[in-house]
Amino acid sequence: AVRFNDVSTWPVGTGHGCIGCTEPDFWDTCSPFYQRLPDVKIPGTGIVADADSLGKKILGITAVAAGIHAAVGIGKRLVKGEKGNGN
Structure with a gap:
């Protein structure tokens, strides 16, 4: 079945919140969505x-x-x- 924006699935349908990706100037005004993680310990290595x-x-x-x-x-x-x- 074709859904929103002529595709078979969309982020909200797969459990992700809507971030407004179809809004005008989306990439210029609505980002960043996530913050870069600071130093992270790699499991099992101590690095x-x-x-x-x-x-x-x-x-x-x-x-x-x-x-x-x-x-x-x-x-x-x-x-x-x-x-x-x-x-």
Whole structure:
């Protein structure tokens, strides 16, 4: 069934309060809706971080893991004596 604004569901229908998203100049006059959390303790780790520093750490860990994966793959090819011709 099509409901409000030609979509099948809307925030109020899923249990979220109405924030007036169809009002004129909504994004300029009605935000922010939520406040950024201050430093938060990550459960089970004892680490306290905010979203920005945590995101940077996760990005760094992912980049290091991708680099290690690439290096291991290249190392295996070199040990086997394969050439990078795509075969």
